[in-house]
Amino acid sequence: MSTLVQDAIPVGLIEEIAVELNKKAAMAIPSDVMARFDQLIAQETEPLSLLVLEQIKANAELAIQSGRPMCGDTGLPRYYVKIGNEAPRIQGGMVAFENALRRAVAAVTKTLPLRPNRVHPLTRADHDNNVGMHAPEVTYTFEPDADWIDIIAVHKGGLFGSDYRMLFPSDGVKGIKRFFLDVVAEFNRRGLACPPSVVGIGLGGTKDTCFRLGKEAACLRYVPDRNPDPLVAELEEELTELGNRAGFGPMGFPGATAIAAVKIECAYAHTGGMPMSVHHFCHATRRAVVRIFPDGRHAYRDDPQWFTPYYRRNVVEW
Ligand code: SF4
The missing domain is CATH 3.30.2320 (hypothetical protein PF0899 fold)
Known part of the structure; x- marks a missing residue:
């Protein structure tokens, strides 16, 4: 009725x-993120990072069972x-x-x-x-x-893991990679972004649009999906791999699984610039x-x- x-x-x-x-x-951590935790557990080779990943997954399961945040x-x-x-x-x-x-x-x-x-x-x-x-x-x-x-x-x-930089068009993909790695290193070496994280990147737009899109990319993209633009999808995969070669595991321990995924969203920008924002959605991916x-x-x-x-x-x- x-x-x-x-x-x-x-x-x-x-x-x-x-x-x-x-x-x-x-x-309840969403099922796509839980499935990604399983993949990261299968690929992490550092014993301490592996233990931390397993505990993160166990904690997420316990939260659902006990009805607690x-x-x-x-x-x-x-x-x-x-x-x-x-x-x-x-x-x-x-x-x-x-x-x-x-x-x-x-x-x-x-x-x-x-x-x-x-x-x-x-x-x-x-x-x-x-x-x-x-x-x-x-x-x-x-x-x-x-x-x-x-x-x-x-x-x-809401405390750590986000940053913004106005790049020049001539910085190109190299500049994007450099800023991405700067942010990953800055926050992950101290475990401040509580990785493994979904990293959202806003590319282009005005400063506020760039920031908004990057945050939405981190929080609102389904982990297994691909950006429909093949160029952007390829960069998402490349940055995920690059980020996980920077030496960080979960919570900043040595490892290769700090980045659960990289998601990029674009907006048309001023012809003289290429604004870029980076956002970490920590392992508590609550949506x-x-x-x-x-x-x-x-x-x-x-x-x-x-x-x-x-x-x-x-x-x-x-
Ligand atoms: S897991 Fe996320 S919400 Fe919890 S302390 Fe770390 S950054 Fe904050």
């Missing part, structure tokens, strides 16, 4: 789903929302929708619990609920020929995805499907 109220998705349902979504994000630092909860062009309205509109998302973060912070990480940058005031000014962040995008709403919750570690259909049915899945052909569109008209 339809749960629609006056052709609108009930906002209470959105909140209920968002609570469940945040719980899943905090506790998989890291004591439960990161910074945030949302990515994709709205189908034909999706029904939400009861109370988008302001009610955002309130529901904020209430869900506050509720899960209390009940799961999540660590209340969000504080005012100067006063250090803490609302004890991970909600505050611009927290949790919500990023929106849209999808043609779709009547559903996707909500993705990401709880990302959860749900699709809500017009009749209120909803389905959880692991693949964010964030980078659709429409999202990467390269033409004037769609």
Whole structure:
């Protein structure tokens, strides 16, 4: 039976789903990342790094079994929302929708619990609920020929592993590799990015777009997928291999498995520059995805499907 109220998705349902979504994000490492842990365990030859990888996997399994967050630092909860062009309205509109998302973060912070990480940058005031000014962040995008709403919750570690550099076009792929290795070395030699990580790279765009895309590449690409542009896909593979030849294993120990994957997303840039951002999504790759259909049915899945052909569109008209 339809749960629609006056052709609108009930906002209470959105909140209920968002609570469940945040719980899943905090506790359950997605299946694609778990499968990648298995591959890294099979390929690591350093005994200490192998032990650490096995413990990371065991910890992830224990979190699911015991219903607890998989890291004591439960990161910074945030949302990515994709709205189908034909999706029904939400009861109370988008302001009610955002309130529901904020209430869900506050509720899960209390009940799961999540660590209340969000504080005012100067006063250090803490609302004890991970909600505050611009927290949790919500990023929106849209999808043609779709009547559903996707909500993705990401709880990302928020201290280390990200950097930005304005390269010149003449720096080329060599410059990209150099900056990538600089960032990998800087954070991984001290274990600061808690590897193995999915490394996202933003290439091009304005500075803010470059940073946003790199972070989305780290948090929202499905690990086994390939960028549809063969040139970019080849660079992703090359950088994964290069990063794992830099001498780092899990948590910065000597080894060859610090990089679970490299994902690159591009945006058109100023002709005089080639901005580049690098982001580590630590081994606590906490993301959860749900699709809500017009009749209120909803389905959880692991693949964010964030980078659709429409999202990467390269033409004037769609
Ligand atoms: S970087 Fe990730 S694994 Fe390390 S403490 Fe932070 S959330 Fe936990």
